[in-house]
Amino acid sequence: MTQLNFNINFEELTEAILKSDMNSMMKSLAVLVMNAYMEAERDEHIKANQYERNEERKDSRNGYYSRGYTISIGKLHLNVPRTRSGEFSTHLFNRYQRMDQALVLSMTEAVINGVSTRKVTNIVEQLCGEMVSKSFVSTIMKRLNPEIEAFQQRSLTGHTYRYIYVDAMYIKVREDHQIVSKAVYIAQGINEDNRREIIGFKVATSESKETWSSFFKELRERGLTTPKMLISDAHTGLRAAVKEVFVGTVWQRCTVHFLRNILNVFPKKDAKEARELLKNIFRSRTTQEAKDNKETFEAYVKDNGKYDKALRILDDGFFDSIQYVNEPEAYHISLRTTNSLERLNREIRRREKAISIFPNSASAVRLIGAVLLDINEKWQSNQNTFLKDYISPLMETK
Numbered sequence: 376m377t378q379l380n381f382n383i384n385f386e387e388l389t390e391a392i393l394k395s396d397m398n399s400m401m402k403s404l405a406v407l408v409m410n411a412y413m414e415a416e417r418d419e420h421i422k423a424n425q426y427e428r429n430e431e432r433k434d435s436r437n438g439y440y441s442r443g444y445t446i447s448i449g450k451l452h453l454n455v456p457r458t459r460s461g462e463f464s465t466h467l468f469n470r471y472q473r474m475d476q477a478l479v480l481s482m483t484e485a486v487i488n489g490v491s492t493r494k495v496t497n498i499v500e501q502l503c504g505e506m507v508s509k510s511f512v513s514t515i516m517k518r519l520n521p522e523i524e525a526f527q528q529r530s531l532t533g534h535t536y537r538y539i540y541v542d543a544m545y546i547k548v549r550e551d552h553q554i555v556s557k558a559v560y561i562a563q564g565i566n567e568d569n570r571r572e573i574i575g576f577k578v579a580t581s582e583s584k585e586t587w588s589s590f591f592k593e594l595r596e597r598g599l600t601t602p603k604m605l606i607s608d609a610h611t612g613l614r615a616a617v618k619e620v621f622v623g624t625v626w627q628r629c630t631v632h633f634l635r636n637i638l639n640v641f642p643k644k645d646a647k648e649a650r651e652l653l654k655n656i657f658r659s660r661t662t663q664e665a666k667d668n669k670e671t672f673e674a675y676v677k678d679n680g681k682y683d684k685a686l687r688i689l690d691d692g693f694f695d696s697i698q699y700v701n702e703p704e705a706y707h708i709s710l711r712t713t714n715s716l717e718r719l720n721r722e723i724r725r726r727e728k729a730i731s732i733f734p735n736s737a738s739a740v741r742l743i744g745a746v747l748l749d750i751n752e753k754w755q756s757n758q759n760t761f762l763k764d765y766i767s768p769l770m771e772t773k
Contacts, residue, residue, distance in 0.1 A: 409444075410454050413465045417456040420463045435459040523744035526751070531574055532598030536564035539574075539602040541613070542716040543582045544723065546743075548733045557736065558582040559723070559743060560590045563716055564602070571715070573751040574599065578739050584612035591620040604698065606713055608632040628695040630657040630711045637688050642681040649676055653689075657696065657711060660704055665697045722746055 418424055422431040439454040455465060540563040548557050560582075562575040575594050579586045587610075606627045607613055617626055634657060638650065652672040659665035669689070676682035699710040709715070723746050733739040 406451050406453060409451065409467060413453070413456050413467055416465050416467070417458065417463055421458065434462065519741055519745060523741055523748065526748045527576065527740075527744060528597065530598050531594065534564075534566040534568075534572070535600055536566055536572075536574065537603045538565040538710065539563070539605045540713050540716050541605065541607045542713050542720070543610070543613075544720045546578075546727060546733060546739055547731070548578075548736055548739055550736070554732055555580075557739070558586070559739070560587070561716060561719060561747070562590070562594060563719070564599075571754045573719070573747045573754075576743060576747055578736055578743070582610060582612060584615045587613045587616035588619055591616055595620065604702070604710065606710060608713065609636075609692065609695075625698050625701075626695060627698040627710060628692055629713045630696050631714065633657075633692050633696045636692075637685050640684040640688065642679075649682065653685075656689075656693075659697065659700060660707065662697060662700050665693075665700060669693060719747070719750065722750065 417436065421434045421436070423429055425436065435458065437457040437459045439456055442453050442455045444451045444453050456463065541561065543558045543560050545556050545558055547554055549555075558579050558581055560575070560577045560579060561573065564572050564574040566572055575590065575597075577590050577593070579590070601621050602624055604625045604627050605617055605621060606629060607617075608629050609632065614626065617624060634654065637653060641649065649672070652668070652675055656665055656668040656672060659668055672689075673686060676686070696711075699707050702710055723743055726742060726746060727733075730742070733742070
């Protein structure tokens with residue numbers, strides 16, 4: 376059969392169209408190209424060009440329907456091809472990334488469930504056209520759900536993870552006609568190739584010892600071996616779960632959270648020098664240097680009763696906060712905080728703001744999973760390692 380050929384990279388062109396600020400003439404060109412692209416898709420589906428008869432033909436043309444498609448340059452009016460069987464579906468409208476599909480789906484579910492706001496409705500219209508239907512939701516769910524589930528349940532036996540970072544963030548979910556707060560658990564590992572991986576996530580009712588233990592045990596069931604170090608904040612339930620599930624793992628308290636806890640009880644005035652001395656403790660390169668810096672801070676504030684509570688907090692968490700000094704010095708900056716997870720949280724928050732309240736827990740899992748899956752894939756394709764130029768020191772310590 377005669378092929379309809381275009382000497383155009385449609386993915387690059389579509390991306391350029393979506394990102395460009397074009398005038399009316401260029402919008403007309405976009406319509407022309409997109410219509411031609413969908414026509415070629417239908418020819419490929421039918422296995423025959425227009426008016427062509429052959430034994431491979433599997434369907435017949437059935438005209439077009441008009442569809443408005445809103446992108447960054449404005450609304451385009453396209454002619455979408457149809458077939459007699461109704462089995463043909465263009466892939467043109469699926470060009471947006473997986474995480475954006477999940478975002479659209481979450482907002483669309485909200486619209487269908489009657490909890491939409493004007494803001495949400497407008498965003499849905501901009502991203503997927505004016506028609507919001509349950510069939511649209513079903514189509515995207517069928518495509519996204521297996522991907523997210525496979526990512527969430529994949530085996531971890533292919534790698535060993537020396538360092539694990541864990542954190543929890545909170546989201547709002549509509550449940551039983553009420554708005555409730557739920558915890559999102561996220562675990563990031565550093566594998567033997569010195570690359571970051573998102574090894575697990577979970578949406579749970581609350582943050583407690585039981586739910587943290589359950590999350591860790593699920594990671595173990597998927598093949599996670601005992602890590603050398605786990606980095607997190609000082610949530611009581613989390614610490615108890617680490618002791619229960621990861622026997623022998625060193626716990627590194629996030630120094631950013633710890634420092635914030637201490638500074639919260641500092642006097643409001645004339646504390647600049649004390650602040651710098653305190654920060655020096657968590658910049659130490661050895662245990663002895665940390666002890667010396669701690670003594671310097673204590674000597675500076677010992678005669679001021681306003682620092683008594685800060686001194687008690689520092690004593691209680693000091694050794695847990697300096698476990699990083701026992702690892703190669705090149706890794707100290709990365710190991711003493713959960714900053715890398717904070718960046719993940721911000722990526723999730725950025726998309727969550729468009730929804731505000733998830734229509735259900737499944738929607739939250741889908742959107743968060745899509746965001747994390749896309750980020751994880753980018754990490755794996757990136758040539759830079761998590762600790763950049765510090766892979767040699769890590770290999771030397773094995």
